[in-house]
Amino acid sequence: LITIYDIAREAGVSPTTVSKVFNDYSDVSAKTRKKVLDTASKMGYFPNSSARTLITKRSWTLGVLFMERTGKGIRHPFFSAVLESFKNTAESKGYDLMFISQFIGGKKTSYLEHCRFRNVDGVVAVLLDLEQANVTELVNSDIPCVFLDYESAQAGTVCSDNINGSFQAVQYLHSLGHSRIAHISGGQNSFAGAKRQLGYELALQKLKLPKNEDYIAAGSCFYTEESGYRAMNQLLDLDVPPTAVFAAGDNLAIGAMQAVKDRGLSVPEHMSIVGFDDIEMSAFITPALTTVRQDTAALGSRAAEILIHSIETVCTLENVVVPVDLVVRNSCKAI
Amino acid sequence: LITIYDIAREAGVSPTTVSKVFNDYSDVSAKTRKKVLDTASKMGYFPNSSARTLITKRSWTLGVLFMERTGKGIRHPFFSAVLESFKNTAESKGYDLMFISQFIGGKKTSYLEHCRFRNVDGVVAVLLDLEQANVTELVNSDIPCVFLDYESAQAGTVCSDNINGSFQAVQYLHSLGHSRIAHISGGQNSFAGAKRQLGYELALQKLKLPKNEDYIAAGSCFYTEESGYRAMNQLLDLDVPPTAVFAAGDNLAIGAMQAVKDRGLSVPEHMSIVGFDDIEMSAFITPALTTVRQDTAALGSRAAEILIHSIETVCTLENVVVPVDLVVRNSCKAI
DNA sequence: GTGAAAGCGCTAACAC
C-alpha cells in the first residue's frame, strides 16, 4: 500500500506537496507537479477516501434511501429508472452512491445514524412515509436531503406534474367523446395518488363533466394489479358503468384491463383505459396502454442536481415539478 | 460531534474502554459497559466508519459493479431483482452496498482503483465482458470478487442452470408433440447465451431430434425485442418453418411473438414459444409466456454469501449453479 | 513554492 509519504520520499518532496498536487492547489510549480504525478503513477498510488473523509468531513458519498411500500425495493420499475438517472448525474459530479439501510453491523439503527456513521454528504429518498419518525429525524437534521414524489417545506423535492398529467388523461378521453369517465385511484395515502385524484376531479370540473362519487374506485396505495382488477369490477357492477377509466398507475390499469376481459368484454371496444407512469410493460401488453409518461431521466437528474447544489453551495429547498406527457397507444376508442 | 474521548471523559474511563465496549470485547465489566453505553446514548454518540476503516482496513462496504451491456443499468429487470436480494443478504450481515463507477471525482479511473479508493471489502459484478482489461485487473487483484452469470477459475461465480433450463424448455415442447423446434439465441458473446444454445443443442441430441443449422437464429446479445422480432422473421421465411421456438430470453420471445402476430398468424395456434428469465411482463402479455424462471432471490443471496465468506473466512472460489424451473403459461400448444 | 507539525476518530499492542 502506497501512501503520500512513499511518494514524497521517492520524489524528494514533502508529503504536503504531494497532497497539494492531488488536490489541484495552484501553488505548486509545474516541474514539481510533474515529478510527483510521475512517481505516483510509477508506484501505483491511489488516494484513500477514508483518510480524506476523516479530516475533511466530506465523503463524496450520497445515501440512497429506498423506502417504498411495495416491497419491491430496487426492482420497482419506476424508482429504479429514476435512480439510474440520479446515479449517472451524481457520478459525473464526483459522488458515489451508497444504500442506507436501517442496520449497522447487522444491528437496527435509524437512517440518520446510518448516514452519520457513513458520513454521507447528502441523501436522496424515494416515496416514503414522511410520518415515520425515522425519516422526520433525518429531514430535521443538518444533512441535505432531496425527496422524490413528495412536497415538503423542510427539504428539496422532485416530482412529476401529477395534476397536469391527470388533466391530460381526462381531457384526452373527453376529446374522444367520453363523458362517463371513472377514476381508479392510488388511494389518499400516497402522495402521487392524492395528487392524481385531485387532477382528475379538477379536470371533470374544468370540462364541465358531472362529478359522480361512484366513479372513484380506490385501488391499493401499492398500485397493484389485483387492486386495479377489483376496482374495475366495482365500476362494472354499477347500474350505469363508465365508458372510460383513468387509472392512477399502469399496474392498476393493467389489472383493470384484465377485469374487463374476464367479463367477456374488450378494451378499447367496451371500455377505454388510460394509465399513469408508462412502465416498460405498457407498450407490450395487448392492447398497448395509453398512459401518462413520467420523465424518469429528468426526475433523477434534477434530484441529483438539487441535492448536490444544496451540499456544495447553499441548502436551497427547491421543489421541482417535472412535466409529463400523454403517450397515446391503443387502449382508448372514440365513441 | 461526539467522539469516544468525550464519552471516556464523561463516563470516567479511558477511550480504549469505550472502544472495547463498542466492539463487543469480553474483557469489560458489565458495570463499566453499562456506564459507557448509557453516557454514549445520552450524549448522542455514533461511531465514525471512516476512522474505523482507516485503521482496521475493513470498510464493511461491498462494491457493486453494474456492467451490463443493454445500457439499462439498474433498470434491468433481471439484474435489479438479483441485486435486491443481494442487498438484503449483505445488509443482514452488516455490509452496505456502494456502486463502483469508473470515475473518481469526475475523473476516469479503473474499477480496481475505485475499489481501493473506497476500501471496499469485496465486489459483486454482473454480466460483464471479462475481456475488458479493466475487469481482468480487478479479478487478478487481491479484492474478493463474485460474478454473476459467469464461470471463472479466478473468482467466485453464481449463475442459473442455463443448460438444464434450456433442456426443460425443449423437452416440454417435445412432449407437446413438436419436432421442428428452433432456437433464437442470445448470441455466442454472452455467457448465458452460449450456455442456453448449448443446452438447446444437447436437448435435441438427447431427444433424438434432428439438428438443423437453419433453426438457430441469432438474436442480439442485448436480448432486445427487436432482435427477437428479426430472428423470428428469419425463421418464418424458411421453406419448412419450425412449429415451436425456444428463445434465450423473454424479451427475445416477446419480439418473436410480435413477429408471428404481424404475419397474421397467432401464438400458440401457429407457433409455440418458450422464453427464458420470467421477467414480470411475461405473465401479463397475451398470450402469457411460458418460460424458464430464474431464481433471482437465490442468485442474489448465494452471491452475497459466497462473497462474504471469502472476505471473512477464506477466499474460496466457489462456482454456484442455481436451479431453474419451467413456468407453463399459454404460449405453447400440443400438436 | 515548499515543508514541519498537528490532528481528524478510532483501534491494537502492550503494560499494569
Add this chain to the structure above:
DNA sequence: GTGTTAGCGCTTTCAC
C-alpha cells in the same frame, strides 16, 4: 479489567 501509547493516511494551518 483497565489505561497508555502509537499510528492508520491524509489535509491544513502556518512558517519559511
